[in-house]
Amino acid sequence: MLGAGLFIAQRVTALILAPFVIAHLALIIIAVHGGLDAAEILARTRGNPWFAAFYQTFVTFAALHAAIGVRVICAEWSRGRLNAIHLDSITLTVLLLLFCMGSFAVFAVVV
Amino acid sequence: MGGDELRVNIWRGGPGGGEMMAYRAPRLPSQTALDVVTWIQRHVEPGLSYRFSCRVGMCGSCAMTVNGVPRWTCRTHVKDVARRGIGIGRGERRPHLELAPLRNLPVLKDLVCDMSEFFRKWQRAEGVFHGDRGEHGEYIFRGGRGDGHRDNGHRSNNGHRGRHGKHDTRDTTPAPILPADPRRAAADAAIECINCAVCYAACDVVASNPNYLGPAALNRAWTLLNDARDAAQYERVRAIADGGGGCQNCHSQHNCARHCPVQLSPARSIAGLKQRAVRAAWRGELL
Ligand code: SF4
Ligand code: SF4
Ligand code: FES
Numbered sequence: 001m002l003g004a005g006l007f008i009a010q011r012v013t014a015l016i017l018a019p020f021v022i023a024h025l026a027l028i029i030i031a032v033h034g035g036l037d038a039a040e041i042l043a044r045t046r047g048n049p050w051f052a053a054f055y056q057t058f059v060t061f062a063a064l065h066a067a068i069g070v071r072v073i074c075a076e077w078s079r080g081r082l083n084a085i086h087l088d089s090i091t092l093t094v095l096l097l098l099f100c101m102g103s104f105a106v107f108a109v110v111v
Numbered sequence: 112m113g114g115d116e117l118r119v120n121i122w123r124g125g126p127g128g129g130e131m132m133a134y135r136a137p138r139l140p141s142q143t144a145l146d147v148v149t150w151i152q153r154h155v156e157p158g159l160s161y162r163f164s165c166r167v168g169m170c171g172s173c174a175m176t177v178n179g180v181p182r183w184t185c186r187t188h189v190k191d192v193a194r195r196g197i198g199i200g201r202g203e204r205r206p207h208l209e210l211a212p213l214r215n216l217p218v219l220k221d222l223v224c225d226m227s228e229f230f231r232k233w234q235r236a237e238g239v240f241h242g243d244r245g246e247h248g249e250y251i252f253r254g255g256r257g258d259g260h261r262d263n264g265h266r267s268n269n270g271h272r273g274r275h276g277k278h279d280t281r282d283t284t285p286a287p288i289l290p291a292d293p294r295r296a297a298a299d300a301a302i303e304c305i306n307c308a309v310c311y312a313a314c315d316v317v318a319s320n321p322n323y324l325g326p327a328a329l330n331r332a333w334t335l336l337n338d339a340r341d342a343a344q345y346e347r348v349r350a351i352a353d354g355g356g357g358c359q360n361c362h363s364q365h366n367c368a369r370h371c372p373v374q375l376s377p378a379r380s381i382a383g384l385k386q387r388a389v390r391a392a393w394r395g396e397l398l
Contacts, residue, residue: 001320001322001354001355001356001360002354002359002360003352003353003354003357003359003397004352004354004357004359004388004389004391004392004397005392006354006359007385007388007389008389008392009358072360075319075320076319077319077322079318079319079320080319080320080321080322081327084354084355111379
């Protein structure tokens, strides 16, 4: 259920995500320091290309990583009852769902 | 027998199901779990089925689940595993032992499991030596890298890719394999497996993915992948990197290493296999 290609993809996305997660957490902590409301956040994010690029990349790799993870969980929970087609469909669905939701969120705060 | 008595629950049944049956056995000095089963079979329950052979931790045939943990019973001392106050009857103070067949293997009868699938997976993982063959079908070894390279390989008589040069003759001196060779050392660290299937029973990935090759077969494949004499490395790397049940499916939680009675670490061997699989995928050898 996890061929060499997906295995590598899972490891590589994990490597890429690590600095993104740290930067994201740091950003939250620094940004909300001393209180922050929605208008202030939007004032900083609207039209900010760096913010858009950072979070769109983050969303893409997170969607990939999570989709492969969910695939493994489903395969093991089903104890072999889900075949490769089921698992591919689940992986793709989770990937698209998370990618679309994440991209929508990025779009909403940047544009 | 009084206080020197042991309360023993033994799982009895077959492929269709079964249940725990209660027995009593004398508590003796230096007694092993296998001694207890043997005593019960000889004195109380002649129909009780179980496996053993060497009784000294060599053959790997006596593995069972002892108080919930997979173990080799011939070298498991009752004093180390018997629990007090659990099992039959509330407040029971006498030491208690619970014996069941190994997990993750189909039961044939009582404590005897069907090992066919376990050994089929050794074959699937290419956990068997493939020597190169000479022109008369004899095994030959001419040395070389043997690390799964496709280059310089050709089909030899046994259908596997050889990796020796075309101009070798019977007079070519085989390359020596020194004890200090890193690949030899890696194989040595994993070679002493007694095929007991304790790790296989301990592995949660085997339990949840029936296709997974399992720690023992992958550990054996690792020793052979480090054997410079073996002529089927290309096939072996493809076998251990198989998407359905290959080494990538291991969670690296070291349950196998924790329970292996001879202190091997299949998990470490599998970590090595994962690196080989990634390298092979990178070179396009898994396509
Ligand atoms: S480390 Fe891998 S092979 Fe060993 S028990 Fe865990 S999942 Fe199974
Ligand atoms: S690796 Fe250890 S536990 Fe597994 S079959 Fe070999 S000896 Fe038994
Ligand atoms: S009887 Fe041989 S290992 Fe236990």
